[in-house]
Amino acid sequence: MDRVEDKRAAILNATLRLISQNGFHGTAMSMVAKEAGVSAGIIYHYFDSKDALMDELYRHIKRNFGQMINESFDQAQPLKIQIREILGQMIRYYIHRPLESAFLEQYTRSPYFSSEIEEEVGQYYLPLLECFQRGQQEMILKNLPAPVVHTLTMDVATALAQKHAAGFLTLTDDLIEQIIDACWEAIRQ
Amino acid sequence: MDRVEDKRAAILNATLRLISQNGFHGTAMSMVAKEAGVSAGIIYHYFDSKDALMDELYRHIKRNFGQMINESFDQAQPLKIQIREILGQMIRYYIHRPLESAFLEQYTRSPYFSSEIEEEVGQYYLPLLECFQRGQQEMILKNLPAPVVHTLTMDVATALAQKHAAGFLTLTDDLIEQIIDACWEAIRQ
């Protein structure tokens, strides 16, 4: 990885750390610069604006998450096992990445959130969507709209990751398994 | 209700409307004043600061919600019916109050959110908590920590209310019933 990519990545990482702690409003560009160890001006060499930086970070996180999900498919397994496995990956992913989950919660409730970007990152989740659709066709899952399924799984995961990070809750491996079971019960037929 | 309370209430209502639309960052105190039909200065007679106004609004909403929940208890019913009824009230409450649910989502992810206030508003939910505890003792509900149950019910409700308000989803009465069923399946033994 060359210098240029290092600096770009440093800015994105600093942004992630600060936003998850202080929110969008509480994170000044000058703070990002300081945290990343660069000057204030150079951020605008890599990103057009604060908004563009946020959008880029969102895409980055969603892309990583999508890749992880796609890699975890085991087509040899029966659909029920596949779906439970995906569910577990999703929940564990955010629980082990409190910064990312805090950022996503902020982002999706902010004016930055737009249909265009949603459509763009949506492509990373086509295999996942298809899997859930097959689950509904084969009567393994309830016939709920995709956003509802999304809420009953991923939104629950990010919310719990936040509570864990904030100290309202301690997520042990055992408890994580129980949560996976609960989510599965919510969406299964 | 006298004049003083009218003005206080007008400020709180204006704040709710603006925050749910524009977020904390997008809502200037001068906008609140205009929306409420009062001068900018007088807000500081009723509230110590912008933060205090937000905290007060949070308490107000949580108090209302708590009252509604407490009023809906029907002790004559068996516990299972009681819990399902509460579940339905919780979900319907936020789905029919998109402003409140938008505000809560913003607030709980912001730096305003603190343990002290959580503890304070927690008192309104003691009967509810007790009911869930009995459900767990009687083996009707899974033995999950309170914040997890909270996430699987109220957080799901606020998230879906938001998606409904944003147009990503249309919540019919039928779909609401299905969501209630899903939440019940998630938490029941």
Added chain:
Amino acid sequence: MDRVEDKRAAILNATLRLISQNGFHGTAMSMVAKEAGVSAGIIYHYFDSKDALMDELYRHIKRNFGQMINESFDQAQPLKIQIREILGQMIRYYIHRPLESAFLEQYTRSPYFSSEIEEEVGQYYLPLLECFQRGQQEMILKNLPAPVVHTLTMDVATALAQKHAAGFLTLTDDLIEQIIDACWEAIRQ
């Protein structure tokens, strides 16, 4: 004149002084605030933006100039005397107001200058235009387009006022009379 108008006027005057010395680029809003003896923020209470402040100042100066010109008409005089009189007023006006003439020169060559505002302030000059038109109809003046006449009179006046202010030239009353004669010779039939 009340306090509010005093402060508005103080800001406009400070702007005029600074722009005529330093140009648009060289005049920061913070300098205007300091020069006017007010805080930086309050300027935005009276004017929407730096651009709007400049536009307002331009309108202000053009309005004053137009009033002066209109008041100097003496309909009892023959047209030739009237036109020479107007010419003298125009030239003297800017020569005695180097700040205004410096501002106008800056403004008319800047991106602020727009057809809409030109049209708006143009109304103050209808009697003047009409007078020149009659001069052309009566074969007293050359049949030149209005912008050319404008250049041969007002633009010459502002340019000379600038050179006087910059010390490249000393404008005595005698010299001013000679300049009036020269402009008259340029436009007369």
Added chain:
Amino acid sequence: MDRVEDKRAAILNATLRLISQNGFHGTAMSMVAKEAGVSAGIIYHYFDSKDALMDELYRHIKRNFGQMINESFDQAQPLKIQIREILGQMIRYYIHRPLESAFLEQYTRSPYFSSEIEEEVGQYYLPLLECFQRGQQEMILKNLPAPVVHTLTMDVATALAQKHAAGFLTLTDDLIEQIIDACWEAIRQ
């Protein structure tokens, strides 16, 4: 012309084009670099600073103009014809070079404009000045100070060239002749 001079000239040309369109304030050094097809850093190899670049461009234009004027002298003609010829050259020069005239108008009203540079470029105009002086001695021209004569001829030319370029006026050959006549009438005895 070698590479070095090519690059220097490219930077000066790019600057002329951009300044005439966007003004000093609207022309960033990075824009000059892009327009000239060079890197931002190299400009500082050829010019000490942005100010020095502007000064150099001013000298360049004034030198060209001076050369043109000096070459157009026809000593065989009577003085009156010579002066009228020079007048025509001056006016036509700027009218056919709107970029240069736009730049000059910006420059002469800016903080860049200084007596030292004026003195320096003044040398290119000695033959011209001498010619006007002879005109005054021979009672062909009015006995006006040099800056006034300058304003009544060159400043009029640049102002009209600007109005032509901005579309406020259309300068036909006929009209240009009329303007030359008007300027002549202004300065002749």
Added chain:
DNA sequence: CATGAATGAGCGTTCATTCAT
């Protein structure tokens, strides 16, 4: 109680200039 003009720190962003390569 109530107003809204006033403050000033802080924001996102730009850009002339430098310097490691």
Added chain:
DNA sequence: TATGAATGAACGCTCATTCAT
């Protein structure tokens, strides 16, 4: 010579908060 990433001071502007009236 030449590049363009990097710097950081300065800009226009916002807004929570105060205070004379």
